[in-house]
Amino acid sequence: MTDAIQSSNAPKPVGHYPHARRVGNQLFLSGVGPRDPASNGVPGNVHDKAGTLITYDIEAQTRSVFANVRAVLESSGARWEDLVDVTVYLTDMARDFKTYNAIWAEFFPDAGAAPCRTTLGITALPTPIAIELKCIAVIKE
Incomplete structure (x- = not known):
């Protein structure tokens, strides 16, 4: 049996998929980014007058993506401590890994x-974000 989960406390997915899917006591999260759930803005992104991204703050985005993962976990009946596997995608490994790793x-x-x-390290994500997490958790019953 599988159960799809949508969290009202996390940013809406950018495609046609759930935030997470529970299979037994395992929880599989779709890719989660740092967008703000209320505004849909990306914390730390700086744009020029034409709207072109000129810089970003990986610390702000890392803290935000962790908060969004926590929101999906909690909406699913899981806790931060239930995470067992995380795949992290960074758009600039050379620039951002040290800061991201310290926050981790x-x-x-x-x-x-x-x-x-x-x-x-990847070349791009579907929206102007610098980090995305793909997570698996095991919910302790």
Whole structure:
């Protein structure tokens, strides 16, 4: 049995898919970005007068994406501590990995209790964001 989950506390998906799908005690999250759930804006993005993105703040986006993942987890009956595997997509690995990695360590201070993680450098994401997370959690019943 599978259950699709939509969270009113996370940004709306940018496509036709649920925030998460629960299968038994496993929870699979769709890719989650840092967009603000209320405004749909991207924290830390700076645009010129023509609307072209000129810079972004990876710290603001990382903190925001973590908050959005937490919102989806909580809407699904899971907790931050239930994460078991995270795939991270960064659009500029050379520039952003160090900052992102330091924030990760704040949120997961005990490496032995942290979820497994894979971080990939990619050329683009579907919206003007610099980070996206794909997560799997196991809900403890």
